[in-house]
Amino acid sequence: MKSDLATVIQAMVTDENEKAFFVQKNGQTYQLPKAENTSELTIGSVVKGFVYENSSKRKMMTLDIPQVNQDHYGWVRVTEVRKDLGVFVDIGLPDKDIVVSLDELPTITSLWPKKGNQLYTTLIMDKKDRMWATLAEDSRIKALSHRATEYELNKDKKATVFRLKLAGTQLITEDGFICFLHPSERFYEPTLGEQLSVRVIGVKPDGTLNVSARPRAHEAISDDAQMILMMLKNSPTHIMPYGDKSSPEAIKEAFGISKGQFKRALGSLLKARQIEQIDGCISMTETALAQAAEEERTAQERAQQELIDSQEVTESE
Structure with a gap:
């Protein structure tokens, strides 16, 4: 018999205790917490809800039916990343997040979803009655557009x-x-x-x-700003002892530009949150450093994957 888990069912209330009602369908009993809107329920009532197995392996029912189930797709938020398993997403259950398997995620792990990212998914059940979230196919995305x-x-x-x-x-x-x-x-x-x-x-x-x-062109970081940012990236500490109070001579010697050009470049970098000024020095922000590290890591992983792919092609030939 096909499991009802991860579906919306109608079931009868057969028992209760201080914390929960117990509902049954097809010989299966599910726990429905009284913390939900259950004030009108009594023994013998028929109730409609979403049934699932929670993180403690208990079979549960919730009246707050998730947007995402085996019959419906929806956007869900990533709550946790596990390199050995995949990413967990919140579909709206009170006591369980659902995994998108690593088998569906990019080969390059630095391109995996991060916490807070949004994925368009539905639910599936495997042969062991385990519930997984699965990414929507392109045709499903196209249907939204x-x-x-x-x-x-x-x-x-x-x-x-x-x-x-x-x-x-x-x-x-x-x-x-x-x-x-x-x-x-x-x-x-x-x-x-x-x-x-x-x-x-x-x-x-x-x-x-x-x-x-x-x-846009009028918003772009200038060549001078790019040059200053690159010098900061290449600096061992990502800090340089210059700022808008530095002398024109010191700026000219260090960067080869005028103080006016330097100040305009600093302004655009500050606005873009790429640098900050502290105690007469300029330094890269944590956001800029993280972005630079991510770009480097992605480039290395991409190169490594392309090498593996080329070796596989050579071997197949």
Whole structure:
């Protein structure tokens, strides 16, 4: 007999204690906590709820039916990352998060979803009656979307990554447009489920969008700012003893630019939260350092994976 776990059922209340009602269907008993809205229930009542096995292996029912179940897809938030297992997501159960298996996640672990990322999933049950979350296929994402028109050009969007490919990143915007982000239009490779701020730079014949995560020309970090940031990255401490109070001569000697250029570059880096000024020194922010480390790690893992792939092709030939 097929298990009812991870589905919405109707069951009869057969017993109760101080903390819970007990409901039955098909010979299975589920515990329904009285902490839920159960004030009108009595023995013999028929109740509708979602049934599952909690983290303590107890069979439970909740009246707060999750948006995500075996019949429905939905966006869920990542709550924990386990490199040996996968990522846990919150589907709305009071005492259990559900795992997306590592088998479904990118080969490069630095591109795995991070805590707080959003994934579009449904639920499945394996042969051992264990409940898993599984990522939606592209066709399901497409069903959420609609065709874009030229009206969307140059608009700013919030978009969530749903697929990672060598050719680029696929996203869907909050207002339902599927997007493609080419590697040349981003500063780093985003993680699965990450939300990005993007700008529409093209509308394709199929109604999908080309987008960029880079700033507009007037917002872009200047060459001077890029040069200062690169010098900070290459510094062993990521700190340099210069600031807006430094003399023009010291700035010219260290950076080869005028003090006016230096101050404008600092302003753009401060606005972009790439640096901070403390006690007459400039240093990279924790966010900028983390981003740089992530870019380096991703590049190394990508290179390693491409080497493995090329070796496998050679061996197959």
